[in-house]
Amino acid sequence: xxxxxxxxxxxxxxxxxxxxxxxxxxxxxxxxxxxxxxxxxxxxxxxxxxxxxxxxxxxxxxxxxxxxxxxxxxxxxxxxxxxxxxxxxxxxxxxxxxxxxxxxxxxxxxxxxxxxxxxxxxxxxxxxxxxxxxxxxxxxxxxxxxxxxxxxxxxxxxxxxxxxxxxxxxxxxxxxxxxxxxxxxxxxxxxx
Amino acid sequence: xxxxxxxxxxxxxxxxxxxxxxxxxxxxxxxxxxxxxxxxxxxxxxxxxxxxxxxxxxxxxxxxxxxxxxxxxxxxxxxxxxxxxxxxxxxxxxxxxxxxxxxxxxxxxxxxxxxxxxxxxxxxxxxxxxxxxxxxxxxxxxxxxxxxxxxxxxxxxxxxxxxxxxxxxxxxxxxxxxxxxxxxxxxxxxxxxxxxxxxxxxxxx
Numbered sequence: 001x002x003x004x005x006x007x008x009x010x011x012x013x014x015x016x017x018x019x020x021x022x023x024x025x026x027x028x029x030x031x032x033x034x035x036x037x038x039x040x041x042x043x044x045x046x047x048x049x050x051x052x053x054x055x056x057x058x059x060x061x062x063x064x065x066x067x068x069x070x071x072x073x074x075x076x077x078x079x080x081x082x083x084x085x086x087x088x089x090x091x092x093x094x095x096x097x098x099x100x101x102x103x104x105x106x107x108x109x110x111x112x113x114x115x116x117x118x119x120x121x122x123x124x125x126x127x128x129x130x131x132x133x134x135x136x137x138x139x140x141x142x143x144x145x146x147x148x149x150x151x152x153x154x155x156x157x158x159x160x161x162x163x164x165x166x167x168x169x170x171x172x173x174x175x176x177x178x179x180x181x182x183x184x185x186x187x188x189x190x191x192x
Numbered sequence: 193x194x195x196x197x198x199x200x201x202x203x204x205x206x207x208x209x210x211x212x213x214x215x216x217x218x219x220x221x222x223x224x225x226x227x228x229x230x231x232x233x234x235x236x237x238x239x240x241x242x243x244x245x246x247x248x249x250x251x252x253x254x255x256x257x258x259x260x261x262x263x264x265x266x267x268x269x270x271x272x273x274x275x276x277x278x279x280x281x282x283x284x285x286x287x288x289x290x291x292x293x294x295x296x297x298x299x300x301x302x303x304x305x306x307x308x309x310x311x312x313x314x315x316x317x318x319x320x321x322x323x324x325x326x327x328x329x330x331x332x333x334x335x336x337x338x339x340x341x342x343x344x345x346x347x348x349x350x351x352x353x354x355x356x357x358x359x360x361x362x363x364x365x366x367x368x369x370x371x372x373x374x375x376x377x378x379x380x381x382x383x384x385x386x387x388x389x390x391x392x393x394x395x396x397x
């Protein structure tokens with residue numbers, strides 16, 4: 001190691017902060033270099049005088065003044081402060097999340113048109129009475145009669161199931177198709 | 193007068209901090225007594241003004257008191273305290289720099305901020321010269337030098353306080369000592385100091 005390398009490490013060498021290998025290299029150099037030995041002696045002298053420098057001290061009554069100032073500060077409940085801060089933060093996050101979920105997955109926005117549609121859907125599904133109409137009866141105008149609008153397909157089905165209609169149709173079909181066939185058969189039999 | 197008789201002679205710094213965190217006012221008082229002069233000797237040599245230094249030391253203890261829950265035992269208590277004091281000192285120096293710039297005082301000599309300590313006048317031999325030379329060191333070299341040679345902290349702790357790698361600390365301390373050596377070389381007091389005896393490290397040979 002040359003003088004420059006030793007010079008850069010002299011301070012750490014003095015403080016015992018070098019690895020054993022580098023320390024050995026520095027010591028090997030110092031043995032043969034008067035100039036570096038002198039630098040080391042100067043560092044040691046400076047550190048020794050620095051250690052002997054009189055210490056600066058606080059003035060009398062400093063401790064009491066510090067304690068008095070700390071007591072004059074309003075007591076900060078740090079732990080509670082942190083808890084309340086965290087609780088507030090958590091509450092805000094929960095409310096925000098709830099609001100987002102509500103707007104994304106909650107009931108759709110209700111408008112006047114939708115209210116009307118919804119009413120119609122419910123009526124058709126439950127077959128509830130429709131809009132009320134007041135019928136004026138000559139006898140009693142105050143009587144309110146609820147009209148129930150029946151869908152056309154339901155009327156057709158009911159018509160098919162109506163016994164009287166079925167019988168009437170059947171009898172007409174018999175007159176039209178069956179009886180002539182019977183008459184024709186009888187005629188054929190008579191020929192044979 | 194302050195009552196400097198320790199009520200917690202056996203308690204380590206970390207044990208004291210635990211008590212302070214639990215709300216023990218007497219433990220806080222003990223911490224103040226334990227560190228006040230050490231901090232004054234550190235801050236006073238950086239800020240070089242006794243009144244301001246004492247204000248900074250007081251502010252350091254107030255920060256410790258108000259932010260006691262933020263201390264974690266990962267670091268030594270002294271590291272935490274020195275870091276707070278150093279940050280406050282740096283802040284003060286920045287303010288001064290700005291004030292001097294705005295008032296054109298930067299044209300004056302740096303000696304305006306010499307250490308206001310009566311002890312300087314009573315120093316003999318190399319001490320007063322060394323004291324002035326330390327004050328004029330570049331800020332980061334001065335901080336590393338004071339923490340190492342006045343506060344006698346190990347390199348690792350200095351690195352933690354200054355928040356720089358240990359290698360940087362080694363380099364800064366070496367540079368500070370080299371500058372001081374060069375500045376003191378012309379003084380006959382250094383020669384006298386060298387003649388006081390063979391340095392211990394040289395005695396190895």
